[in-house]
Amino acid sequence: MSNIKTVKPNASWVITDEKDISKLGSIVKEQGNKYLLKYQGFNRSITKEDLIMRFGTQMFTLPEGKQLISDNLVYDYPVDVETPYNKMYYVKKQVPIYTKEEKSKSFYCAGHYLVYKKHWSVLFCPKLITLEKYKFHGPFETMYKAHAFEKRYL
Secondary structure (H helix, E strand, C coil): CEEEEEEECCCEEEEEECCCCCEEEEEEECCCCEEEEEECCEEEEEEHHHHHHHHCCHHHCCCCCCCCCCCCEECCEECCCCCCEEEEEECCCCEEEEECCCCCCCCEECCEEEEECCCEEEEECCEHHHHHHCEEEEEECCHHHHHHHHHHHC
């Protein structure tokens, strides 16, 4: 038997042994109804229904008092707010952008990005001005895809 620990509600989990000592695997939400499962030599995308059949519904329930941020996307990329406003595609940098408030003039970029300041690092939903100032790769749908790109190409 193994335990499921939520890292980020409805987005990522760690699978540990029954005593929570050893990490046995991980689950990460991908686009749509798909989840990347890495567990016991198993490494592929499966549906939410398959996850529930394998591990039960406990991974999709939250402790009392916590609210789940809905799956809002801007041009198929995740954002860090419940309701993104002024959604646009910024053609010059080829990134999806949005504001966090309806009348705001500060634009953020949806998704995960590899940004080079003094070294490459992964940023989630950076300000547009950051990507205009520094060299970057992205957007990526998940942090794991950004790290995979970094390992392969940088």
